[in-house]
Amino acid sequence: MWVAIQRLSREIMSTESSPIDALPDATPSRLAQVTRAAGTVTRGLAFWTGITLAFAQVPLFAVGVTSTDPTLLVALLVANLAAFALGSDYRA
Numbered sequence: 001m002w003v004a005i006q007r008l009s010r011e012i013m014s015t016e017s018s019p020i021d022a023l024p025d026a027t028p029s030r031l032a033q034v035t036r037a038a039g040t041v042t043r044g045l046a047f048w049t050g051i052t053l054a055f056a057q058v059p060l061f062a063v064g065v066t067s068t069d070p071t072l073l074v075a076l077l078v079a080n081l082a083a084f085a086l087g088s089d090y091r092a
Contacts, residue, residue, distance in 0.1 A: 040090075047087025053080040 057076055060066050066073035
């Protein structure tokens, strides 16, 4: 009798799936990988755009374009701040 119970419990345990099998797959989906890559590219572009805009403003100050058109200065500053805000988490 005892041997039959042990054999039956082994059969039940071998046919049931383990709790680990019930967990979802830990590998990220293709969509998640593409989204993560797109976010990295976007942050990188924003970071380097912010740096480029900062250097692009220097000649505009030297020539005096920003003094004749203050709207251009404000637009460049807003674009620069937005680019730096978007690219602040970028790791080269």
